[in-house]
Amino acid sequence: MTETQQTESAERITRPLIQLAKLNGISTSYIDQLGTYVEIRDEVLVSVLAALGVDASSDEAIETSYELTKQRIADTLVEPTIVKFIGKESATPIRAKGHDVTLRLLLEDGTQYE
Incomplete structure (x- = not known):
């Protein structure tokens, strides 16, 4: 019985386009x-990134977009939408960078926590 591939190869994961897509929250397979x-084709990833306003049209654009995305993430206090599942423990990074910050949690049922 032959074993079939179920995950991306180390070679694919190191490709800049794949790293850029993953950094922007896009599944690549x-x-x-x-x-x-199924591995998602490069041209599809480029199109999805473009729809998100991320330029992946060339190797140079991918490199620039990767650095800009890393900076955007570093500058974002917390992601605007966070999905959590009941019974599954997880952590959400908060990047306050030494600023005095107050957070409010708004649940989908309207419940708020300061």
């Missing part, structure tokens, strides 16, 4: 309903 592993 998936397993379909039949259990087949």
